[in-house]
Amino acid sequence: MKRIVLIITLFLAVSACKVNPFTGQKTLNFYPNSQIFPMAFAQYDQFLGENNVVKGTTEAHMITRVGQRISSAAERWLSANGHPGYLNDYKWEYNLVKDETVNAWCMPGGKIVFYTGILPICNGETGVAVVMGHEVAHALADHGAQRMSAGTLQQLGAVAGNIAIQDPQKRNMFNQAYGIGSQLGAMLPFSRSHETEADRIGLQIMAIAGYNPYEAAELWKRMKAQSGGQAPPEFMSTHPSNDTRINNLTAWAPEAAAEAAKFGVTSFK
Numbered sequence: 001m002k003r004i005v006l007i008i009t010l011f012l013a014v015s016a017c018k019v020n021p022f023t024g025q026k027t028l029n030f031y032p033n034s035q036i037f038p039m040a041f042a043q044y045d046q047f048l049g050e051n052n053v054v055k056g057t058t059e060a061h062m063i064t065r066v067g068q069r070i071s072s073a074a075e076r077w078l079s080a081n082g083h084p085g086y087l088n089d090y091k092w093e094y095n096l097v098k099d100e101t102v103n104a105w106c107m108p109g110g111k112i113v114f115y116t117g118i119l120p121i122c123n124g125e126t127g128v129a130v131v132m133g134h135e136v137a138h139a140l141a142d143h144g145a146q147r148m149s150a151g152t153l154q155q156l157g158a159v160a161g162n163i164a165i166q167d168p169q170k171r172n173m174f175n176q177a178y179g180i181g182s183q184l185g186a187m188l189p190f191s192r193s194h195e196t197e198a199d200r201i202g203l204q205i206m207a208i209a210g211y212n213p214y215e216a217a218e219l220w221k222r223m224k225a226q227s228g229g230q231a232p233p234e235f236m237s238t239h240p241s242n243d244t245r246i247n248n249l250t251a252w253a254p255e256a257a258a259e260a261a262k263f264g265v266t267s268f269k
Contacts, residue, residue, distance in 0.1 A: 020141050021083045022201050031145040033089045037109040040144070041091065044111035052098040054116065060096045062125055063114050063132075066209075067094035070132045071110065073209035074140055076263060090139070102226065106135035108144040121222050126269060129211035130219045133202030141201060143194045192240050199245060203252050207260035212268035214257075217249040 018029040054060045071092050078086045090110040100117040112135060114128070122128045138144065165171040199216075207213040224242035240248070260266075 018142065020197075021078060021081065021086060022137075022141060023197070027142065027146055029142055029145045031148055033109070036145050036148070037089055037091075040107040040109050040111060044093070044107050044113075047113070048095060048097075054096040054098050057096075059116070059119060062128060063096045063112075064094045066125060066128045066132050066211075067092065067112055067136075069209040069211075070129065070136050070205055073205045073263075074136060077205065077208055077259075078140075080263070087140075102223075104131050104135050106139045108139055108142070110136070110139055112136070121226055122219065123222065126211050126215045127219045127222075129206045129209065129269075130202070130216045133206035133209075133211075134198045135202075137198040137201035137205065138194065141194070141197060143198065146194070195240055195245075196248065199240075199248060200252055203249060203256040204259045207256040207268070208263050208265060210260075210265055210269055213249075213253040213260075216253065217246045220246045220249060 018027050019025070020027050071087075071090075075087050078084070087110075092110040092112070094112045094114075096114050096116060099115040101115045102117045102121060104112070104114040104118055106112045112132070114131070118131065119128070122131060162171055203213050203216055206216070220242055224246070227242065257268075260268075
């Protein structure tokens with residue numbers, strides 16, 4: 001049984017790879033769009049049915065407008081870089097939900113929600129574009145499917161260990177060590193790498209859409225001020241620290257502006 005679990009784990013790790021078009025790197029992904037998109041769409045519809053969706057307001061129209069510009073910019077970049085049709089299965093939708101939570105998200109396949117609580121920190125359309133670019137980048141890079149795939153490997157590792165270790169006391173010690181070690185040593189760094197990747201991809205997409213990439217760091221300065229410095233150490237978090245993100249975005253802004261210039265975008269909103 002132990003051998004079977006290990007063989008399955010190795011087979012999945014080796015065979016289930018997909019190339020990220022934005023980085024050219026292979027990624028761990030067991031879940032094709034045909035499997036994960038319908039699940040995401042159904043969950044999104046359920047969420048909208050259970051929450052207060054804002055319709056017809058200036059802010060709601062802004063969310064849709066920015067989302068359409070960002071998704072169009074992504075399609076332009078993908079087509080220009082040898083990936084036409086990459087977004088054929090995406091069903092873009094942009095909704096504003098009345099909720100004081102400071103958050104926004106994009107599900108696999110392009111289903112986006114902004115909470116009203118994040119709008120004061122966005123401080124206008126360009127700030128919304130920073131957040132929108134980041135969230136859309138998660139969907140474009142298949143981060144949701146990659147997290148599910150990593151979780152599957154984490155579970156298989158736990159199963160293999162429990163099968164291999166027969167002594168109950170040693171098994172309990174293994175479970176404690178494995179849980180903490182796999183979380184701090186693998187899952188959290190994996191998540192932080194996704195956030196960093198989404199920041200960089202999103203910055204380029206927002207610039208191609210005509211929004212000023214130099215404003216991204218300013219948004220994260222406002223995020224830092226809003227948090228009041230209350231955040232766990234970076235190594236214990238799913239996200240990079242505010243300071244890390246501010247430094248990264250500041251360094252990457254010229255690169256994003258140069259990428260936008262390739263598409264004829266030389267001035268920004």
